[in-house]
Amino acid sequence: MPDVAPLHIVSGKGGTGKTTVALALALMLRRSGETLVCEVESRHGLSEAAGLSRIALGEERTVTISGQTLRMLSVDSRHALRDYLEGHLRLGLAGVLLEKTGFVEFAAELAPGLRDVLLTGKVYQAARRGLKRQTDAVDAVVMDAPPTGRIESFLTAGEALAEVVVVGPIAPQAQSIMALLRADTTQVHLVTTCTEMALTETLETIDALTRDRIAVGHVIVNQVVSDPPALPDVATDPALRAAWERYAAFAASQRPWAELLDHRLTELGRPAPLRLPLLPREVRPDDLVRIADLLAEGWEA
Amino acid sequence: MRRLFAVADLIADRDVHVIVTCGTGGVGKTSVSAALALAAAESGRRVALVTVDPAKRLATALGLEHLGGEPQPVPGVSGGSLDALMLDMTQTFDDAVRSHAPRNRVDEVLRNPFYKALSTSFSGTQDYMATEKLGQLYEQAQATSRWDLIVVDTPPSRSALDFLDAPARLDRLAEGPVLQVLAPSSGPLKLIGAGLSQVTWLVSKIIGSKALADLQVFASAFESVMGGFRRRASAVRALLSSPAAAFVIVASPRRAALDEARFFVGQLRERGTTARGVVVNQVSEAVSLSPDAQAALSATPEAYRWWRTSWVTWRAQRARMLTALPTALPVTLVRRLGREVTDLDVVRELGSALVEGAVLTEEDDGPVGDV
Numbered sequence: 001m002p003d004v005a006p007l008h009i010v011s012g013k014g015g016t017g018k019t020t021v022a023l024a025l026a027l028m029l030r031r032s033g034e035t036l037v038c039e040v041e042s043r044h045g046l047s048e049a050a051g052l053s054r055i056a057l058g059e060e061r062t063v064t065i066s067g068q069t070l071r072m073l074s075v076d077s078r079h080a081l082r083d084y085l086e087g088h089l090r091l092g093l094a095g096v097l098l099e100k101t102g103f104v105e106f107a108a109e110l111a112p113g114l115r116d117v118l119l120t121g122k123v124y125q126a127a128r129r130g131l132k133r134q135t136d137a138v139d140a141v142v143m144d145a146p147p148t149g150r151i152e153s154f155l156t157a158g159e160a161l162a163e164v165v166v167v168g169p170i171a172p173q174a175q176s177i178m179a180l181l182r183a184d185t186t187q188v189h190l191v192t193t194c195t196e197m198a199l200t201e202t203l204e205t206i207d208a209l210t211r212d213r214i215a216v217g218h219v220i221v222n223q224v225v226s227d228p229p230a231l232p233d234v235a236t237d238p239a240l241r242a243a244w245e246r247y248a249a250f251a252a253s254q255r256p257w258a259e260l261l262d263h264r265l266t267e268l269g270r271p272a273p274l275r276l277p278l279l280p281r282e283v284r285p286d287d288l289v290r291i292a293d294l295l296a297e298g299w300e301a
Numbered sequence: 302m303r304r305l306f307a308v309a310d311l312i313a314d315r316d317v318h319v320i321v322t323c324g325t326g327g328v329g330k331t332s333v334s335a336a337l338a339l340a341a342a343e344s345g346r347r348v349a350l351v352t353v354d355p356a357k358r359l360a361t362a363l364g365l366e367h368l369g370g371e372p373q374p375v376p377g378v379s380g381g382s383l384d385a386l387m388l389d390m391t392q393t394f395d396d397a398v399r400s401h402a403p404r405n406r407v408d409e410v411l412r413n414p415f416y417k418a419l420s421t422s423f424s425g426t427q428d429y430m431a432t433e434k435l436g437q438l439y440e441q442a443q444a445t446s447r448w449d450l451i452v453v454d455t456p457p458s459r460s461a462l463d464f465l466d467a468p469a470r471l472d473r474l475a476e477g478p479v480l481q482v483l484a485p486s487s488g489p490l491k492l493i494g495a496g497l498s499q500v501t502w503l504v505s506k507i508i509g510s511k512a513l514a515d516l517q518v519f520a521s522a523f524e525s526v527m528g529g530f531r532r533r534a535s536a537v538r539a540l541l542s543s544p545a546a547a548f549v550i551v552a553s554p555r556r557a558a559l560d561e562a563r564f565f566v567g568q569l570r571e572r573g574t575t576a577r578g579v580v581v582n583q584v585s586e587a588v589s590l591s592p593d594a595q596a597a598l599s600a601t602p603e604a605y606r607w608w609r610t611s612w613v614t615w616r617a618q619r620a621r622m623l624t625a626l627p628t629a630l631p632v633t634l635v636r637r638l639g640r641e642v643t644d645l646d647v648v649r650e651l652g653s654a655l656v657e658g659a660v661l662t663e664e665d666d667g668p669v670g671d672v
Contacts, residue, residue: 015327048557147326163414196641229603240588240608247586247611250639280585280614282556282621 003131004185005036007123008142008217011151011205012191013198017222019045020283021191021276022144024291026070028299031292033139036060036126038073040119046072046144051285060126060136066285071138073126080118084170113157117174120157124177127185148190148201152208155181155188187217192261192273194221194254203264218299219265221258223278225251274298303623303661306578306631312341312450312656317547319439319540320452323464324551325561329582332642332651333551333635334454335363335385339375339645340652341450342383349438349448350375350385351431353456360387362644372438377645384448386434388456393430394420401529406522414512415519427456428467429534436537465541465572467534542574550579550630554618559625566627578631580655581622586636587615622661634659 008025012018019039023046026037039046044054047063055061055072058079063072129137146154153160158174158181180186188209192202206216228247231240261273276294279287311317320341322334331352338350349372352365360366363385364373372384398410410416435453442448455464505513540546548569552562559581566576590598590608599605626632635654642648 013327014325196643228607229601231604232598232601234597234600235594235604237588237590237594240590240594243586243588243611244607246639247607250637253640280610281617 002139002185003128004180004183005127005130005138005141007127007180007186008140009145009151009155009186009188010142010191011145011148011188012220012222013149013193013201014147016191016193016198017276017283018147018191019049019144020288020291021189021220021222021295022046022142023049023065024288024295025189026140026142027065027068027288027292028295029140029142030068030070031296034071034137035140035142036071036073036138037142037144038075038123038126039144040075040123041146044074046074049283050288066289068289071136073122075119075122077115077119080122084118084121113153113159113161113174114170116154116157117161117170117177120155120177120181121173124180127180145188148205151188151205152212155209155214156212182213182215184215187215189217189220191220191222193223194257194261196257199257199261202261206268206270216270218271219261219273220276220295221261221273222276224258224275225254225278227251271300272298302663303626303628304631305658305660306580306633308337308340308578308580308633308655308658311547311549311577312337312344312346314547315449316544318442318450319435319546320450320549321455321464321541321546322453322549322551323455323565325558328551328553328558329642330551331454332359332648333549333580333582333655334452335359335642335648336651336655337549338383338385338450338452339378339648340656341381341452342375342378343380343649343652345381346450347382347446347448348384348450348452349442350383350452350454351388351434351438352385352454353388353427353431359642359648362648375645386438388427388431388434390427390430391420393434397430397433397530397533398526402522402526406525409518410522410526413515413519413522415516416523428464431456431464432467432537433530433533436533436540439537439540465568542572546574547577548574550576552579552581553583554581554585554621556621556625559621562630563625563627566630576630578633579626580633580635581661582635583637584634584659585611585614585618587612619661623663626661632661634661 008029010018010022010025012021022037022039026035029035037046047054050063050065050072052063052065055063055074057074057076060071060073062069064070123141123143126138127141145151156178158178161174162171190202190205192198202219206219209216225247228244228251231244235241265271265273274295276291281287283291311320320337322330322337324330331354334352335350338348342348350363351372352363364375365385365387372386375383375385395411398416399407402410431453435451438448438451442451550562550565552558562579566579569576588608589612595605595608598608622632633655635651636659638647638651638654640647642651
């Protein structure tokens with residue numbers, strides 16, 4: 001059991017399948033030890049993607065996906081704020097009263113970064129359980145993080161907060177969170193598809209995070225379409241032929257973007273991207289296991 | 302068979318002056334909005350398109366190299382006219398502050414760190430700014446007749462509802478405890494019980510006293526801006542619930558997108574509005590083959606498997622659509638184009654597919670197998 005569990009942060013443009021990849025990655029890591037997978041946007045995305053009934057916000061649960069057990073947590077800003085008030089300020093009744101008025105929540109919404117720092121703080125606590133020799137310590141933590149459009153501001157929230165909040169108890173906490181995010185046990189993995197928008201965002205995010213001194217791990221290209229097999233001469237149906245042409249065009253439309261990505265990653269001295277196929281159906285629990293296998297093939301620790 | 306959503310009738314309806322497209326991210330909402338706007342323009346209407354976050358090459362195709370400012374004419378449009386505008390959240394917010402705040406407080410508001418946070422990251426700001434922009438354009442359209450149709454591509458968000466609720470959320474911010482306590486002149490003080498000093502003490506414990514002072518300055522200055530904001534918000538709310546506005550839902554055949562579409566139809570109904578229809582985008586192409594053709598193809602197992610996968614995928618998609626979409630909601634299907642929407646020709650192709658329409662059938666062709 002490591003003192004501080006490796007933290008794998010999974011981001012990607014909306015619609016690229018980052019939640020699916022986060023779950024599959026957690027299943028892959030589970031093969032080497034206890035793994036916690038958490039989400040930070042209270043959307044029940046993890047439980048839905050795993051075909052499970054919703055787990056309560058803020059409560060860590062053990063779930064079973066295709067025979068494998070995982071810890072799962074849906075971090076919620078409301079709970080995180082309440083825990084923070086109780087743990088750090090020992091507010092007792094006054095805190096409860098103020099929370100009821102919604103005032104604190106509102107201040108949290110307006111103070112740049114405060115909410116994000118509280119959310120990341122929960123994940124930070126989970127990663128450090130080993131350090132405190134807690135019985136529920138885990139070997140790896142996977143975070144289904146906000147999409148690439150917001151990931152930089154999410155991960156650097158601690159610094160944004162520091163610009164507004166110079167004193168007060170939150171400042172040192174924000175600093176330790178930034179330290180964990182920049183530790184060599186933390187990596188951000190980016191999920192993309194072979195489309196202009198997703199790839200552009202991915203490359204921009206790699207630049208931004210590198211500038212922020214946050215390590216980028218793997219780039220995972222999802223929904224890859226292969227060329228269709230050649231049709232035999234007996235297949236004369238014109239509609240079938242036309243559909244085949246369009247499918248081939250669809251596969252071909254991905255190629256220049258795949259090449260661009262390979263090229264850019266080589267230039268940056270980064271490992272080649274991992275590729276996952278476009279699935280012809282909604283992801284099922286057994287698909288997650290298969291995706292975990294595919295990830296394991298190309299994964300470098 | 303589900304009722305066909307006749308997009309052609311919608312864009313020909315001269316009583317419709319605003320089309321709002323709603324849907325979750327990743328369904329091609331921006332492309333569909335652009336295609337609707339272009340099809341309407343080329344059918345003779347004078348269209349303004351408000352878009353939020355187009356891909357770079359689509360933005361270039363629409364002549365949108367720069368954020369903000371005035372709607373720019375899209376080159377290469379025949380028939381009517383198409384002007385496009387990319388929403389710049391911060392710019393729109395700053396403009397609104399300049400027009401609503403007393404002149405001596407404008408700089409104070411714009412410089413305040415909490416205003417900066419609000420204008421860039423407050424959840425709902427983007428949605429609110431889209432309604433603000435719609436309000437501005439609609440007034441301009443009424444005054445100048447430059448446009449007779451505004452197409453609004455709503456910001457990508459968790460829920461399509463965020464856009465609709467943005468004005469109400471602004472009301473809650475104005476009436477909420479932050480502004481009430483920190484700028485107590487703005488109305489009834491609801492937090493007497495908790496005590497002002499206790500509240501400010503708590504906030505300073507969390508964010509520090511310097512930040513508290515900034516927050517207080519922000520609250521008192523912003524209070525004066527709120528009135529103007531809320532007047533515009535209620536005008537837009539009235540416009541959106543009038544027959545001049547039409548809501549078009551964009552979805553994909555994925556379960557999450559379809560569930561969101563159904564949820565949104567219900568929410569619109571609760572607000573006394575009806576969705577005109579749903580565009581299910583990115584539908585897989587399927588070709589039905591006769592048993593003989595199947596037998597012939599099966600001699601080449603790889604090709605047969607490819608056909609069967611596409612057929613089963615489509616069947617599964619159709620089953621999902623029939624289950625998830627309300628029976629009364631008109632539907633049109635748009636199959637996956639196979640290329641990215643990056644130039645005006647592809648936008649036009651998508652527009653033709655929309656105008657032509659494709660019906661969602663319910664015919665039974667046996668049980669759906671697995672891939």
